[in-house]
Amino acid sequence: MEETYLSDFGTILLFLIGGAVFILIGLGASKMLRPSNPNPEKLSSYECGEEAMGSSWVSFNPRFYVIALIFIIFDVELVFFFPWAVVFGQEELIRATNGTWGWFSLIEMGIFLGILLLGLAYVWVNGHLDWIKPKPVIPQSRSKIPAEMYAAVNKKYS
């Protein structure tokens, strides 16, 4: 087997080029066809009719950043899983080792997974997976619906 599969990846390149051509045609044709009469009002940022205050490149909640960090660690773990999953169920290996290969690799991965689950548990217990929950405000109105009913609904979905 001296194949190198290079031509296959040439096909992927063709797909890439095809997609790029499609996008260029779409954007180019629409640029030529459409009218263009910009004015400052049109070009202002859309904020429901209000004047936009300052730049909107603002700091956001660092929670998103923590989630991304945890994601990277799990993603790398996932990548280790792929070669394992491919060799795990191979029947000739299991037969050649009289069944021990399967158990061996399962336990091996179990240890790996266990240590990572410890990490997940740590993050979980520390509350980094909890998102900010909305605080429902009970409306003060002369509605016929009793207030307890709202409370029950809020309790059910909180």
Added chain:
Amino acid sequence: MIILGIFGITLLIATYCTYAERKIAAFIQDRIGPNRAGPFGLAQPLADAVKMFFKEEFIPANAHKFLFVAGPSLAMLTACMSSAVIPFGNTLIINGNHIRVQGIETNIGLLYIFGVVALGVYGIMIGGWASNNKFSLLGAIRAASQNISYELAMGLSIIALLMMSGSLSLRQITLQQGGEFLGLSGLDWNIFYQPLGFIIFLTCAFAETNRTPFDLPECETELIGGYHTEYSAMKLGLYLFAEYVNIIVVSAVMSVLYFGGFNFPGQDWVRANIASDPTLAHNLVTILGIVVFFGKIFAFIFFFMWVRWTLPRFRYDQLMRLGWKILIPLAIMNVVLTGAAILFWPQLKAMF
């Protein structure tokens, strides 16, 4: 040749998805839906395309000009690339040559899909950031966070499947599902062995394509249009188009992984009885398989739309809880269960 065919068909289906979505929405909400352009409104996608070309479009003065254009282009590009490895059908025999009805056959097909899905988030993130709009930025961050969270559970559900198949090639996975199940050939689908994995994958597919009930990045009530608030005309079109292409690809991947791809029940019987010439019979079965495969894709697309008009949207804390605290532990459990089941398979078989 085949590349152009795959490209054209994907884009055509994506165009008609917009029509189908509106018709299905109309049906579910007891309306008529688009019916003016052409018979039954069938020319509606064409009219939409014309509108996209001719509508005035503007780039907000505060936006980052280049990245503003790059965002939707990247989204579309990644969407287009993912259909390259999907096996649309078995081989066609023309003049004694076996020609695969597939862009490319590679032994990392599944990882390729996974990688392209991982890249899909850039289009949204860059577009949302470049708009310089608070709603867009929030939408983009939400989208990125949601996509990466659900990618994990998706990967883990794929791993469970991989343990059974032992191959990353989508064609191999399809061919393995061509065996007998309950006495019917071509029905040995993975859904019967991996029901839990399928449910996890399906949920993640909804989240990855930003479809309701996971369309938090573009939820109107909170974020106007989310990451595409500032987009109009062709660039908005590219974003929406990319979403539909993603739905098609993810439907195709689901039918390949769990529903047998181009296999259909009773295919061996059909192959033996349809024609006396083996080459002709093989080709006919392949063509039937392609038709069946597209049928499966359409069924999934219909399901996507059905869910969109049935379920309300999640709240963001619910979404994160579902992704991290329910789906990931479930998926890990599924992996462990699958491992044990594979090892006990001989004993299990002996029991029944």
Added chain:
Amino acid sequence: MIQNVFYFLCFLTLISGSMVVFSRNPVYSVLFLILTFFSISGHYILLNAQFLAAVNIIVYAGAIMVLFLFVIMFLNLNKENETHKSNLSKFAAVIAGGILLVIMVAALKDVDAGTYKAEGFDSQIGMVQNLGMVLFKNYLLPFELASVLFLVAMAGAVMLGKKETGERHF
């Protein structure tokens, strides 16, 4: 043919790598870094290591770069409010970079790079199956230790993201 592809990829890698450093806008830097990873994946494919190529895309381009973008958005590092850096910090950066270069050159000077042997060549060595076999037979301990490393990294990530009391963001 393959040689030309190799030179083209090298060219692309070097160009995009240097553009990472030279672009003013950090978002462009990230995009060029993604391009660099793609061309490195191209090199892996030339070496017939398809699994590595795909993993390189998934982990580096798909995960780590998302984090980079987050950081850039989070720290609001765009052109308009880039503060002028003092000459002292520029000087310090040059010295630090220069020392790193010297160390790397010194370390790699005497390295024995494996040469190509035609008789021992196996084009399938980079396939997933072979990689899995090697990883789970010969390199079992490093593999298990990697999980401990991940655990430590996760604890570190959580410590980094710890919120000060009273801090508010939207």
